[in-house]
Amino acid sequence: MSKSVQIPPVEVHDLTVKYGEKPVLWNVDFEIPSGKLIAVVGPNGAGKSTLIKAIMGILEPVSGYVNIFGKPLDEMRNQIAYVPQRESVDWDFPISVQELVMMGRYSHIGLFKRPRKDDRQIVAESLEQVGMTEYANRQISQLSGGQQQRVFLARALAQRADIYFMDEPFAGVDASTESAILELLKSLRDQNKTVIVVHHDLHTVSQYFDWVMMLNLHLVAFGPMESTLTEENLKKAYGGRLNILSKAIHLATQQNYSREK
Amino acid sequence: MDGIIQDFFLLGDPNVRWVLAGTILLSLSAGILGCFTILRRRALVGDAVAHAVLPGVAIAFIIVGDKNPVMLLLGAVVFGWIAMLVMENITLKTKISTDTSIGMVLSVFFGLGVVLLSHIQNSGNVNQSGLDAFLFGNAASMLPFDVIVFSFVSVVVIATILLNYKEFKMLSFDPAFGVSTGFKRKRYEFLMATLLVLTITAGLQAVGVVLMASMLIIPAAAARYWTDSLSVMLVISGLIGIFAAVVGSFVSFSAPAMPTGPWMVVAAAVLFTISVLLSPGRGLVGNYLRKRKQRQKSFKENILKYIYKSNEKNIDSKSQLQEIHQKFGQNGIRVQPFIDKMLNEGYIIRSNGLIELTQKGEQEAKRVIRVHRLWELYLSERLNLKSDHVHDDAETMEHFITPELETELMNILGKPEKDPHQSQIPY
Known part of the structure; x- marks a missing residue:
């Protein structure tokens, strides 16, 4: 663990992302400290989800790179876990809760192989941690919004990673799920895991998290909560979408677009 | 009729044995692959690819000069792939929407195929007889070598799906999450697209290009009605495909002028209709x-x-x-x-x-009145609705509130004496 104190868990270098026609991320550059609960905030369309997806290689950046514990992402896949937005999947898909959570183990199981006993054990433990044990054999379409979120969390827990990226885990969940998720985040931090959470609720952000990253197409501010969540920074991040930067990006993407044809 | 039964059901005719085995394998692979096709919402892509392989078949025939199944297969695979690439690139590089690009590729490629087929028919090549079976299928016209080639393709498709079951499940449900774990999304998309082209091609002669996509779509869509488990869905879909294959082949042998494809589709559609109506849980009845x-x-x-x-x-x-x-x-x-x-x-x-x-009746009546009044109280006290606006809602909810929900209401409200209209709540 002493090693991870020196080498940052996540190191993002000059990341620039183009995302179809939509606005992009420009020159995002930061190092994330270990063992912290970190919120990513910013207005709609600020590129919060895009940042997470680009860090995890789901979207390909135009330039820049990401290091995980000082090594290229592809060597460190098993160190990172991901909780996508709940709406990103079809909840009528014919699988059970258990099967969904097992997907967190696939990269450990390997090609052409079936889950082993310890994989099933880990899935059971993960479901236990989010309080969904009794739903293990349910079809996923029978879950409420809060339960869906818990199952997604369980899948990330089953990855047994050191770094967790979560995209709006608090969106549209009931109060009891919200506090359950918060407890879970805290226990992850207490195990010196690093947790990066896209968060939409500015009222709870200082209460729930240690550090905050403010984003609006570029990195506005990043640091410990008290020194970073200032009125000035909030104004910078949320003050008007149509600033010069977003206009320039819009122009650039349009031109690129016609050039490609 | 006796002769047909002897030849077909008792497999007296060796040719029947061949063809039946071939169509069964083919439908099985289509049924299994189709589950992933519909779950990934690629049903229309499948249909477009099925139509688009026709010019490939025709060109292969023009080059080779006869109906060598391996060459036809090759031509079909090449054109299936071209069609997929064209569809993908139209959507990616232009502002044309997905459905428009699918529609265009389907009709343009199919049109080209029909043009080439009529050219061949007018050319007077003696080997061309039976080429039109590629439109609607004619299982009975398959030669043993055709059957061997197409069956081999089907077996490869089935084996590939079973070996990569877990990865295909990931690809169909949550590929973005998969990528975050190091899953090679592009590789599996390519693999699945190849399987699609192969399956469609394998069905060329038995089912025909016009209706091959339905053997992917209908059994899978029907199977979805019976289960919430992907693995069970694959099995049911495969079985429905087999049923359709047997019916289609039987018709093809008893009335050789009948095209096989439409009969297989009709047979599968009958099972689909039964599924829509009668399946427990999702069925309309x-x-x-x-x-x-x-x-x-x-x-x-x-x-x-x-x-x-x-x-x-x-x-x-x-x-x-x-x-x-x-x-x-x-x-x-x-x-x-x-x-x-x-x-x-x-x-x-x-x-x-x-x-x-009776005592039983009185208890039941009291229960209904009780949940009605509890619900009214809950609405007006907890949700701050006006007390004159809560009756209609309670009138409906009284029939739906379960004993568990009633207990929860009681826990929230305590054991109240009176409803918002000051009527006694009976216990």
């Missing part, structure tokens, strides 16, 4: 019966409630029955069967011409 049962339950509970309240008011016997009929017998509903049923079930009894609640 089950849905209708559940709704009707709920309606009857509400009706019965309303009558019990009414009797309970009218007994409180001491109305005389004659007018009581009349009033029940008057109040509930609107819109042509016959009330008497409900009353008879409730008499049978022991909710009510007749005494001196008056209808009275």
